[in-house]
Amino acid sequence: MRKRALSPIRIMLMVLMLPVTTIGIAVGVYLRTSExxxxxxxxxxxxLAGCNAVENIVPGPFVAGGPGYHxxxxxxxxxxxCDTRSVVFEPSAPPQHTEAPAARRVGTAKFVRP
Known part of the structure; x- marks a missing residue:
């Protein structure tokens, strides 16, 4: 009985199942305590995974304060x-070309005191 309980395969399965068990407990607690x-x-x-993940299950926009809104x-x-209408971004001004930042040197970091 003891030999079977301490088998390397059983220990390895228990270690690999630990994240699954933890996620299951966390989801269960959230479901019980959620509003x-x-x-x-x-x-x-x-x-929380994103709009593509949730729209495969339930389509539609999600309003603030309701389920599915983040x-x-x-x-x-x-x-x-997750509204399905396309958002068109119009630039307000043409992009400005800026100069390249100066080369970094040792000792120029802001958090280093001289």
Missing amino acids: FEHDEALLHLIA KRNDPDGDGVA
């Missing part, structure tokens, strides 16, 4: 994340 219903909370977690998925800042 959303269980299905909405799961949608909110999936939306500020990083809202590039124009209008309170609607």
Whole structure:
């Protein structure tokens, strides 16, 4: 019995399953403590991966304060994340050419005191 319990294969499987177990516990705790219903909370977690991941499950724009809305998925800042309408960026001024920065030298870092 002891020989079987300490087998290298069993120990290796336990070590490899540790991240899966940890993620399962974390998702379970989030689903129980979230302000959303269980299905909405799961949608909110999936939306953390990005718009492409969540739109494979549920299409549509997600409004601020609702499940699926994350500020990083809202590039124009209008309170609607993962909206399907294309955003056209118009440059306000032509790009300015700037000079290349001076070559770096030893001792020019801001955090080094002379």
